[in-house]
Amino acid sequence: MKSYLLLLASKSFQQFNHETQNAIYNEFYHLVYPHIFNLVKDHATTEDIIQDSFLKIIQKTPKYDNQEKFRAWFKVIAKNTTYNYLRKHSKTQCELDENLYLKYSNQFISCCSQSLEDEVESKMMIEEMEKYLNQIKSDYRILIDLRWKQELTYKEIAEKIHSTEEKVRQKLHRARKAVKKIFLKKWDFNK
The missing domain is CATH 1.10.1740.10 (RNA polymerase sigma factor, region 2, helix turn helix motif)
Structure with missing residues (x-):
C-alpha cells in the first residue's frame, strides 16, 4: 500500500x-x-x-x-x-476529566499498539503517568492500582483492603484529585 x-x-x-x-x-x-x-x-x-x-x-x-x-x-x-x-x-470548561489521566495509559496501549512507534509513545506516556502516581500517598497509589490496573470493583477493593465501599470511593476520589493537582501543576493551566 x-x-x-x-x-x-x-x-x-x-x-x-x-x-x-x-x-x-x-x-x-x-x-x-x-x-x-x-x-x-x-x-x-x-x-x-x-x-x-x-x-x-x-x-x-x-x-x-x-x-x-x-x-x-x-x-x-x-x-x-x-x-x-x-x-x-480547560480554563473555559468547568472540570477536567480526572479519570482521563488515570485510564489513558491503559486505553492507549489497547487501542494503538499496532506499530513500534505507537508502543514507544505509549510507554513514554505510561512513564509520565507513573511519575505522577509516585508523587502521591502510597495508600492512594494502591487504590489506583487496584481500580484501574487490576480493574477491581469498589466492592472487591473494599473486601481486599478490609474497608467499606464508601471509604474506597472517597479515597479514590481524593487520589484522583491528588493526581490531577500534580498534572495541573506540571502543565501549568493558569497561563
Missing part, C-alpha cells in the same frame, strides 16, 4: 496536485483521528485539532528517510496539538 504521507519528505505540500494533497490529508486524518478523539471525545473538536496539526506539519516537515520515524513524528505533532488544546480550553 502506497503511503502518501511519505511524499511530504520529497517536496513541499503546495507542489502536489489537488488529488495528491487530498490523499495526503486523508491518510494523516485516519492515522491520528482515533488517538485524538479518544482524548477529546468530540468529533468536531477532533477535526479542528487534526487540521491544526496538519497545518503545522506542512509548514515545517523534516526530512526523514525512515517511514516509521516519519509516522511517529506526525503522531507527536498531533498529540502535542491535542495537549495544547486541552490546556487552553
